[in-house]
Amino acid sequence: xxxxxxxxxxxxxxxxxxxxxxxxxxxxxxxxxxxxxxxxxxxxxxxxxxxxxxxxxxxxxxxxxxxxxxxxxxxxxxxxxxxxxxxxxxxxxxxxxxxxxxxxxxxxxxxxxxxxxxxxxxxxxxxxxxxxxxxxxxxxxxxxxxxxxxxxxxxxxxxxxxxxxxxxxxxxxxxxxxxxxxxxxxxxxxxxxxxxxxxxxxxxxxxxxxxxxxxxxxxxxxxxxxxxxxxxxx
Amino acid sequence: xxxxxxxxxxxxxxxxxxxxxxxxxxxxxxxxxxxxxxxxxxxxxxxxxxxxxxxxxxxxxxxxxxxxxxxxxxxxxxxxxxxxxxxxxxxxxxxxxxxxxxxxxxxxxxxx
Numbered sequence: 001x002x003x004x005x006x007x008x009x010x011x012x013x014x015x016x017x018x019x020x021x022x023x024x025x026x027x028x029x030x031x032x033x034x035x036x037x038x039x040x041x042x043x044x045x046x047x048x049x050x051x052x053x054x055x056x057x058x059x060x061x062x063x064x065x066x067x068x069x070x071x072x073x074x075x076x077x078x079x080x081x082x083x084x085x086x087x088x089x090x091x092x093x094x095x096x097x098x099x100x101x102x103x104x105x106x107x108x109x110x111x112x113x114x115x116x117x118x119x120x121x122x123x124x125x126x127x128x129x130x131x132x133x134x135x136x137x138x139x140x141x142x143x144x145x146x147x148x149x150x151x152x153x154x155x156x157x158x159x160x161x162x163x164x165x166x167x168x169x170x171x172x173x174x175x176x177x178x179x180x181x182x183x184x185x186x187x188x189x190x191x192x193x194x195x196x197x198x199x200x201x202x203x204x205x206x207x208x209x210x211x212x213x214x215x216x217x218x219x220x221x222x223x224x225x226x227x228x229x230x231x232x233x234x
Numbered sequence: 235x236x237x238x239x240x241x242x243x244x245x246x247x248x249x250x251x252x253x254x255x256x257x258x259x260x261x262x263x264x265x266x267x268x269x270x271x272x273x274x275x276x277x278x279x280x281x282x283x284x285x286x287x288x289x290x291x292x293x294x295x296x297x298x299x300x301x302x303x304x305x306x307x308x309x310x311x312x313x314x315x316x317x318x319x320x321x322x323x324x325x326x327x328x329x330x331x332x333x334x335x336x337x338x339x340x341x342x343x344x345x346x
Binding site (some may be wrong): 001002003006007009010013014016023025028055056057058067069070074077101224 | 239240247249251252255263267269276277278289315317341343344345346
């Protein structure tokens with residue numbers, strides 16, 4: 001392995017950015033490919049798939065055998081709002097492989113008693129996200145219903161290109177939210193990425209069912225990353 | 235730690251390999267490149283080895299690490315990468331085969 005490739009790979013991994021180490025198993029030469037780098041041909045197709053699935057493996061291309069080692073950051077879910085839905089969502093998401101952090105400045109809601117075994121911040125999203133910024137391997141679900149708490153985090157999630165952004169509230173509530181986000185400087189294209197009303201349409205009624213709908217929608221967003229762009233180009 | 239959102243730097247094989255390199259050590263990196271049947275560690279898993287035989291990470295559940303370490307020391311000496319195969323169907327099965335019944339292919343290369 002090229003020492004420079006190892007340094008580059010570790011730097012990407014530390015920064016929570018996806019990278020693939022491509023090794024030619026014939027001559028041992030290797031290089032790092034970052035998400036978004038253009039690679040042509042069959043190798044490029046295999047690399048794009050590895051970024052999406054996170055699966056490593058060998059691929060035959062250009063008469064050679066390459067090993068693709070996919071290093072994807074651990075996807076995670078940040079929930080704005082220590083509400084009833086979040087109590088169900090946190091353990092479910094953890095089991096599905098998406099560690100959860102919950103942010104809610106309302107100390108009556110954000111209590112360890114209501115949220116055992118969860119990273120819980122009884123602080124404003126502004127303060128927590130300054131310390132721990134969002135990124136494209138983070139999903140954000142805003143479920144407080146309160147613009148004072150939700151809006152900043154939603155704008156931050158759009159700017160950080162979170163793989164999933166969902167916001168609780170009716171269509172009417174969301175229409176008002178769109179106006180506020182536009183006023184905050186978000187583009188219409190960015191705002192269109194928000195899933196609102198939140199969750200897959202499975203007729204969810206109880207907090208637990210809504211949590212299932214939100215988690216399923218976030219997983220779908222994660223597993224179909226990059227597919228929309230490709231479809232549009234074709 | 236599985237599911238940690240940040241790297242567990244003290245146990246991360248590739249971070250450790252970089253640290254060894256900075257300390258001027260000779261290092262080999264072993265990578266699981268293929269698995270068949272029931273294999274304890276997924277494709278892409280790493281074992282990193284220094285010239286003294288110190289190692290971190292894993293390519294199996296501890297079944298074949300010893301063999302990989304000794305091959306890795308040869309790879310550090312020669313600089314030539316090797317492809318190793320382990321499994322019940324392998325002639326080495328009685329020595330270091332995988333008791334789980336799976337087969338794995340491990341690529342061992344020198345760092346630098």
